[in-house]
Amino acid sequence: DAGVIQSPRHEVTEMGQEVTLRCKPISGHDYLFWYRQTMMRGLELLIYFNNNVPIDDSGMPEDRFSAKMPNASFSTLKIQPSEPRDSAVYFCASSRAGLAENTGELFFGEGSRLTVL
């Protein structure tokens, strides 16, 4: 399996521009997560989906952020308009539903490094 695939790997943009990050989860996984990583705050959960339906978006910082999952093999995270404080590495992760005695392991992509000037 190719693993979780994210694009772009690097994005440099100017303040006010729209940014779209993309994710292809592992086939057969029914959970998809978007995390943001910064030095100050570590890994923060932004939103997660189960079977393409958003379950918890309480981590989305503000209305400038939105996420969609139109089908089981594709998700986007959009920032509009972008601001310098959005600069971070954004990770997508996917997992299968956990068994009764286990919680599903999260498989992370390699991340999208965003720099907003």
Place this chain on the structure above:
Amino acid sequence: QQQVKQSPQSLIVQKGGISIINCAYENTAFDYFPWYQQFPGKGPALLIAIRPDVSEKKEGRFTISFNKSAKQFSLHIMDSQPGDSATYFCAASITGGGNKLTFGTGTQLKVEL
């Protein structure tokens, strides 16, 4: 609200030494505690995990110690190697909670020759 607190922020250990990273949690509903390892330019990957019905779990050179009453758990890396140099994250989740993990802030480990 920081539900999982991790320390230290960074750690330097000599080759062959023991690396110890500590985490504390607040939510007593957490019942799954994994550790993730992240190399530069890569996403985090599951290293080892424990449930609170045991006090210790060992996999090779990596051991998790768990203290339910203190709401603390730690990662011990025995015989630390330069290849162990990475960022380590503790995490916690609730079974049935949708595989949603709450991460600590991470520890940058450097193992020197």
